[in-house]
Amino acid sequence: MKGRSLDYGPSRAPAPKLIPMEVPIRVHYHNRPPWFKMNVFSKCDHKCYLTSGGDFSSSDVVVFHTTYVREMHRRKKLGQIWVFHSLEPPWLHWSKYNNWKLEFNWTMSYRRDSDIVITYGNFKTRNIKQSNLDKEMNELAEKWQNKSNNIAWMVSNCRTAGKRDKYVNIFKKMTPVDVYGKCGDKRCGSSETAGCLKSYKFYLSFENQLCADYITEKSYKLYDSELSSIPITRGGSNYSMHLPPGSYIDTSKFRSISHLNNYINSLSRNITKIMEFMKWRKYYRVYRDIQQHQYCELCRRLHLADSEKYKRLYRDIGEWQRGDKIKRKICKKAHDLI
Secondary structure, eight states, X not given: OOSSOOOOSOOOOOOOOXXXXXXOEEEEETTOOTXXXXXXXXXXXXXXXXXXXXXXXXXXXXXXXXXXXXXXXXXXXXXXXXXXXXOSOGGGOSXXXXXXXXXXXXXXXXXXXXXXXOOSOEEEEOOOOHHHHHHHHHHHHHHHHTOOEEEEEEOSOOSOTTOHHHHHHHHHTTSOEEEESTTSSBOOOTTOHHHHHTTXXXXXXXXXXXXXXXXXHHHHHTTSTTXXXXXXXXXXXXXXXXXXXXXXXXGGGSSSHHHHHHHHHHHHTOHHHHHHHTGXXXXXXXXXXXXXXXXXXXXXXXXXXXXXXXXXXXXXXXXXXXXXXXXXXXXXXXXXXX
């Protein structure tokens, strides 16, 4: 065949695309609490690093532990992202944020309408052989049947806005409740929780205020593998959004405290029903150290291109937190003390 020869040899590979090196972003924590780790970004896919202290003028991102901020504050540099970080309900905050209007861009809190939601725990699926699982559940049933005490409560704040102390005082007239900590006559060290609760069938996981989405570490702690007491929850959150279905007793589902008491008395004598509360353990395990995951999400968003970066501005952060001007209040009063 005359004409151009056809080249069937190997084609030249296209030149590889050069991926620009990601520049680490400084995140400054203005009033970092002592429990907050400085290496929170160490395992993130994107590069960020944390600094702390009073001077945040040169940082592009500033996080405030808003539980303890005052009304007066330094001026915001043009273009800075300010982050509202809080794990506490409104009544525990020092400020009402009257001078913080049009300042915060992002929120990180327990509220489900936060830009980044913070929870004290997370549940992930388990992979375990059926034979090991059967053995585990049999041991759990035996452990539960050997429990000799009824209900425990560990608490340090005795009088709270949610009136949990009054609820428990009524409850104690109907059934034995052992109270540990400053508000009771029993003591248990912070590292001895599992040993102290070993003999109890139930545990009162009561929040200090009845606020939307507010659920603290006391509920998640009951799901650690070494604990087997069934949580009795009381708060303003929809617990089905946080905890495994059928694994807890929600006080809001009972018409009165006496109805709750009757149910618990009946339940405690029925090991078949008790094991229904334990079924979640076949499929899930709780993880309570997830602070790093949430801050990796913050870092990821900070690395988005400016055209894609989600950055709102809260007109009135105090109203967002408390909901004073809306009919459906963020926190509600106790109406179950009967």
